[in-house]
Amino acid sequence: xxxxxxxxxxxxxxxxxxxxxxxESGEIFVDVPAANARYVRVEEGETVQEGDVRxxxxxxxxxxxxxxxxxxxxxxxxVIGTDQKTGERREWEREALEQKLAIGGLSTDLxxxxxxxxxxxxxxxxxxxxxxTVYGNDSRKFTQTYHPISDxxxxxxxxxxxEADNRVKTFEASxxxxxxxxIEFALRNEGYAI
Numbered sequence: 730x731x732x733x734x735x736x737x738x739x740x741x742x743x744x745x746x747x748x749x750x751x752x753e754s755g756e757i758f759v760d761v762p763a764a765n766a767r768y769v770r771v772e773e774g775e776t777v778q779e780g781d782v783r784x785x786x787x788x789x790x791x792x793x794x795x796x797x798x799x800x801x802x803x804x805x806x807x808v809i810g811t812d813q814k815t816g817e818r819r820e821w822e823r824e825a826l827e828q829k830l831a832i833g834g835l836s837t838d839l840x841x842x843x844x845x846x847x848x849x850x851x852x853x854x855x856x857x858x859x860x861x862t863v864y865g866n867d868s869r870k871f872t873q874t875y876h877p878i879s880d881x882x883x884x885x886x887x888x889x890x891x892e893a894d895n896r897v898k899t900f901e902a903s904x905x906x907x908x909x910x911x912i913e914f915a916l917r918n919e920g921y922a923i
Contacts, residue, residue, distance in 0.1 A: 741824070743831045750827050754804050757823070759831045761868075768844060769830045770866040771837045773803055777810060777826070781833030782867050790836065830868075839867045839900075842908055845915035859888055859921065861912055871897060873912065875923065888916065888923050 736758060738749040743761075751758035757771040771777060778797040780790050798810030798819055808821045829835040844864035863871045874892035897908060916923055 743828050748831060752805060757803055757827055757830065759827050761831055767868040767870065768864060768866065769837060769868045770843065771800055773800055775800055775840065776838045777835050780836055782836040783833055783869055837867050839865045839869065839904065841866045842911040845911050847915050847919045861915065863908060863911055886921050888921050
């Protein structure tokens with residue numbers, strides 16, 4: 730997995746929203762740092778499909794009527810994909826594909842979680858809680874709430890999950906492992922343990 734310090738990001742306006750995009754070959758990375766922060770990452774060999782995973786149900790996005798492409802090559806100017814049904818080759822201008830991914834005209838499969846935001850302790854129902862927002866590479870956000878375990882006695886500030894994002898339950902085992910690892914790493918960096 731790349732991290733932001735390894736990427737060369739350049740500013741670009743997509744439908745009036747300032748974004749940052751990677752210009753590297755082999756990967757599309759679109760960072761939308763506006764009030765509704767999200768990112769999209771697509772690497773060679775991954776899938777791009779019609780439809781917006783943020784506004785459609787899993788059943789709608791899985792529809793046979795929506796076209797899907799396996800991304801073969803990501804170059805500095807063009808992206809080449811192969812239609813998964815017909816085998817036909819498709820070529821996009823890279824900037825046009827980045828724009829469609831940013832605004833939801835096209836989506837990618839959820840494969841990773843590079844960003845996690847841990848918001849400080851807040852008081853809810855007479856208990857402190859820690860909210861963790863995990864950003865998926867398909868531009869979706871997943872939120873979980875943790876409460877401190879008061880009698881842990883450990884040096885670490887131990888937390889327990891009290892409110893899970895229901896969509897996480899549908900993840901396959903390897904994706905769930907990446908999700909849990911991203912949360913554990915972020916919480917550890919903030920001085921927590923789960």
